[in-house]
Amino acid sequence: MLNEAVNLESSPGAQAASDRRVRDRGATERAILAAAKGLLSEEGFQNFGINAVARRAGCDKQLIYRYYGGLDGLVEAIGADLGTWVRDRIPEDAGGMFLLTYGDLMERLALLLLDALKNDPLMRRILAWEVSENTEQVRRLSEARSKALALWLDRMRGSLAPPKGVDAAAVNAVVIAAIQHLVLAGAAGGQCAGLSLKTSKDWEKAALALKRLVRGVYG
Amino acid sequence: MLNEAVNLESSPGAQAASDRRVRDRGATERAILAAAKGLLSEEGFQNFGINAVARRAGCDKQLIYRYYGGLDGLVEAIGADLGTWVRDRIPEDAGGMFLLTYGDLMERLALLLLDALKNDPLMRRILAWEVSENTEQVRRLSEARSKALALWLDRMRGSLAPPKGVDAAAVNAVVIAAIQHLVLAGAAGGQCAGLSLKTSKDWEKAALALKRLVRGVYG
DNA sequence: CCCCGCTGTCACCAATCGGTGAGTAGCGGG
DNA sequence: CCCGCTACTCACCGATTGGTGACAGCGGGG
Numbered sequence: 001m002l003n004e005a006v007n008l009e010s011s012p013g014a015q016a017a018s019d020r021r022v023r024d025r026g027a028t029e030r031a032i033l034a035a036a037k038g039l040l041s042e043e044g045f046q047n048f049g050i051n052a053v054a055r056r057a058g059c060d061k062q063l064i065y066r067y068y069g070g071l072d073g074l075v076e077a078i079g080a081d082l083g084t085w086v087r088d089r090i091p092e093d094a095g096g097m098f099l100l101t102y103g104d105l106m107e108r109l110a111l112l113l114l115d116a117l118k119n120d121p122l123m124r125r126i127l128a129w130e131v132s133e134n135t136e137q138v139r140r141l142s143e144a145r146s147k148a149l150a151l152w153l154d155r156m157r158g159s160l161a162p163p164k165g166v167d168a169a170a171v172n173a174v175v176i177a178a179i180q181h182l183v184l185a186g187a188a189g190g191q192c193a194g195l196s197l198k199t200s201k202d203w204e205k206a207a208l209a210l211k212r213l214v215r216g217v218y219g
Numbered sequence: 220m221l222n223e224a225v226n227l228e229s230s231p232g233a234q235a236a237s238d239r240r241v242r243d244r245g246a247t248e249r250a251i252l253a254a255a256k257g258l259l260s261e262e263g264f265q266n267f268g269i270n271a272v273a274r275r276a277g278c279d280k281q282l283i284y285r286y287y288g289g290l291d292g293l294v295e296a297i298g299a300d301l302g303t304w305v306r307d308r309i310p311e312d313a314g315g316m317f318l319l320t321y322g323d324l325m326e327r328l329a330l331l332l333l334d335a336l337k338n339d340p341l342m343r344r345i346l347a348w349e350v351s352e353n354t355e356q357v358r359r360l361s362e363a364r365s366k367a368l369a370l371w372l373d374r375m376r377g378s379l380a381p382p383k384g385v386d387a388a389a390v391n392a393v394v395i396a397a398i399q400h401l402v403l404a405g406a407a408g409g410q411c412a413g414l415s416l417k418t419s420k421d422w423e424k425a426a427l428a429l430k431r432l433v434r435g436v437y438g
Numbered sequence: 439c440c441c442c443g444c445t446g447t448c449a450c451c452a453a454t455c456g457g458t459g460a461g462t463a464g465c466g467g468g
Numbered sequence: 469c470c471c472g473c474t475a476c477t478c479a480c481c482g483a484t485t486g487g488t489g490a491c492a493g494c495g496g497g498g
């Protein structure tokens with residue numbers, strides 16, 4: 001039914017032969033990792049499983065067990081890959097920014113983070129995963145993500161000291177929480193607490209409100 | 220277990236007879252709804268399904284199809300039930316609050332919402348569901364939830380007008396986003412952006428930061 | 439040369455999923 | 469008392485899940 005006659009293939013039957021995977025473990029490993037990241041980005045963690053990844057990678061799931069030790073190992077590999085996230089979005093002039101006040105800096109960082117997350121489906125999916133499940137799997141991934149975020153913030157901050165009299169760590173955490181939830185809600189439902197988050201005009205309004213909040217505490 | 224043995228048989232087989240559900244459609248419907256809400260609250264949306272609900276309700280899944288038209292209808296019933304959420308947390312003195320400024324009001328509302336969500340696992344799970352999936356099912360539930368939230372805010376606000384010059388709707392949405400994400404992250408992983416969210420002392424720090432932010436914009 | 443190891447494929451497992459059709463059991467009205 | 473309506477249960481369906489053991493084919497080292 002599937003296979004034509006056993007003939008000397010000249011017809012599309014040859015396709016099966018040409019599709020044949022070259023024996024290259026490294027390439028296969030990379031294909032699996034890419035498939036996993038793509039699948040997580042596009043479909044979310046709901047239907048993220050061995051079978052789905054293998055299907056997308058175009059290989060047998062057995063290879064995932066062999067090369068990554070199962071889904072857990074694969075997820076860990078994704079986490080390790082998140083290290084590139086911070087590298088990829090550190091502008092060269094990070095150290096030479098002409099930011100005068102801590103408020104200037106935090107406003108800038110908030111807007112940068114908002115934009116970065118808005119355009120990074122993988123990070124968004126991981127974030128949603130984090131707040132939805134509490135397995136060891138997602139905990140490891142979460143750790144990698146938050147470490148990357150912390151490193152990014154640290155690099156961007158440089159040596160500027162926060163003002164005294166405010167618990168900057170707590171305030172920043174709340175601001176980041178707001179950013180993350182805005183992005184999640186916007187991507188998922190297109191709105192948050194009655195505020196539409198679809199058009200770029202919508203996002204400008206949200207960004208302005210965010211700026212006001214940050215400026216309100218840090219001046 | 221509940222009922223003593225009225226009968227002749229003393230063997231464990233009697234248990235099955237004593238457990239026997241009384242034929243009461245209304246009670247069964249309520250049991251199913253309660254099971255659904257409890258399951259969603261405790262386990263999250265991951266393993267929320269016909270089989271799990273029926274198992275917890277102690278009845279056959281067929282009844283869920285019959286009485287609620289399947290999971291969708293059941294979810295909708297949960298959504299309808301969220302209307303009580305508002306009623307349950309409107310303090311009597313809502314109209315008679317001696318709040319002078321819009322800032323006073325929003326600070327108070329923010330802290331109230333933070334606490335309410337912190338202690339409401341069902342709302343939290345729904346919230347997490349909203350940012351993780353975008354099916355028709357969750358969209359309806361989301362709508363019910365946000366409508367309840369909007370109504371609550373409206374009731375609490377009374378007739379106090381927001382100050383001019385600020386996009387209060389956007390600012391409030393951002394604040395609510397922060398609250399919701401703090402609660403989600405706290406419940407799931409016990410922290411958010413490096414800020415621990417476990418002890419009540421942790422939450423006080425977060426609440427203080429939240430107050431500062433609100434006060435910063437609304438004075 | 440042959441053989442062994444590595445890469446990749448396939449077949450199969452038990453468990454669970456959502457969903458449906460048919461059958462049982464008890465209560466209430468005639 | 470019995471009959472019918474209704475609440476309820478059971479058995480089964482195909483599909484999909486995570487997981488494993490056995491096998492095929494190529495290639496390099498003895």
